[in-house]
Amino acid sequence: MRTKKNLKRYFYRLSKIALLAGIVLLGFSSCNKADDRQEEFSNELSKSDGTSESLLALTTPLSLLTDQNFQHGFHVLHPSTGVVQGSILYAGGGSSPKWNLSQWYSNSSLYGATPTLLSSGSYRFADSNKAITIGPASSTDRDIIFAINGQNEFGDTYRTSSQPFPHLIIDQRIADPDGWLGSATPFIGALDSLNFQIDAYLDYHARNQKAGYNSAIHALQFSCVFLVQNLNPSSAGYGKSMYFLIMLFDDRYSLPGFSINEDIFSGQLIYDVGLASFSTTGLVQGQWKTVKGDILSQIKQGLDEAWSRGYLLESQSYNDYKVSLFTMGFECTGLNIGTMKTRNLSLIAY
Template sequence: MSKKTYISLVGVFCLFLLASCAAEKLGNSEKTVNIFDDPDFSLGFIIYPTLHSEGAKEIGRLKFDPEPANPVWHLAQWSSRYDISLAKGEADEAKESYKYANEGKVVAKEYVDGEALLTLKVIGEMEYKDGTRKNGEAWPHLLIEQVMGDPQNVDSFSELMLNLDVRINDFEYLMTSDFDANLHAAQTTAYFGISNQNKESEGYSDFFWFGIPIFDSRFEYPPGGVIKDAGQPGASGALIYTPPGKEFLTKNMLDGEWETIHVDLIPYIQRAVEEGKQKGYLPKTSFEDLKITSFNLGWELPGTYNASLQIKNLELIGRIK
């Protein structure tokens, strides 16, 4: 066993003892759990293809550590012109800084003041170098995603706190006179895939997207909505529910400053079910049937923009009843 491995094992053991003591002090009624594995992205990413038709299969990996790792995060690049799996990484291992870039995107991780910082950038002027997106055409994505392996029922938590520091550190508006607000935008939303996992329910396998909107280039604050997932090949056709961004944001994200999002998802998911039912979705599903099965965050770029997003301190803390 190497010295590095031994130190790591000792560290894990100490953390285990601390966590056990903390749980003991809190008691079962106060037990909390971070739903996300590897919240600082140290294990890197499994990369998905650029084509939706190829499905969510592994075509490569982005490594953020010289040691072998099994990533729990995925990187989706649907409908992109340039495949990030072909990019050659740049690394400064002493500073734990890693960067992967090609003509159409940048994915980078570094530590700033001891905090892991992830950068996701889409270069729209290259993605749309042949012209502005037209109605019915797909658009490039750059999303981080995690699928929950053994999710708990949302109803088993008294509180489900999303904590996230986020900023748009670079943004260029490159649309021309053919801009159409119904077709063109740059958007980032923290999306949760939520499904009915109760096999005794008539609505078993019902699914919807619940989103915390962070940025939409067309608005000062992104609006809420109860809509159908549609508009491009591979869309799920499921309900998408997003509350108004002004309920979470304190400023317009284009100021380049950090925004801290701190929100309990429970009442919003309850609202999503109620409002979805009013629109004809989830007719045989109740709140008690639901589990969060996946999460994604990053860019969807149906318009011509160069857009960069930075993320740190990502948590989803569940307080168990």
């Protein structure tokens, strides 16, 4: 379980990502259905009185993510400032990134890294502290590989509880006012289900434990985070949010479990259902695990919990909230070295 100090830093970074992740997409063939659905929803909005209750339920499945295979690369954010430094693209891939790549508090940046072509057909962008591997959908290394070296980042010396720690995470802004899907993103109250899937493969992990190790502040974690945000402009709580989190891997626990915390920086609720909500076993090095399920009821439970604890009281209606941001990746607070492969990422609203 994350300490409150670690959660504070992590979600402060996440809130900065939310502000920096406004990506406007150009039309391309794989997005035609989403574009059509966006137009349909926009037309419905123009007929409404401005309140979410007037919106119709979805009539066809809608993908809330685009470029799930990471064919268009990444906007690379500076490790300290979060300013976009440039792009990571692979030869033959798209040239208009749909995702951001954040590397908060790393001692180096992947921007400018020379890609290495692997025998699998993918390309590896690496420095001494971390790496990202992406490539064609036909690659045997699809879809994306994250690698981080905490031992190198920290100079083989354990951090104290007050020291920052490196992240290697990607994010995509979904909803209005600056997300790729914009106002076509449905309100939670309009959904019948929200199906999430990701296949995860722990390729390598070493804790490198030695004298000075403290399990309360030293770990390697890989999570998927959804920002659940009030996006009804007519609501007094417009813009306010909470975090819904799925912890796929935490080296301290064989099966990451359920936890509720408060981000003490922003005061927002963090509702972490862990991996235990989807499986009776955790990730095992060298084995693929499919994590999938309808997370709509869990998100609603998270909102219910927030309201019962005094959060987001300006609106206690599911009809005012959307999933506005998705992010996933590593945060490393110890001397750990880890590599995680993922594929088949999807988030489908019904």
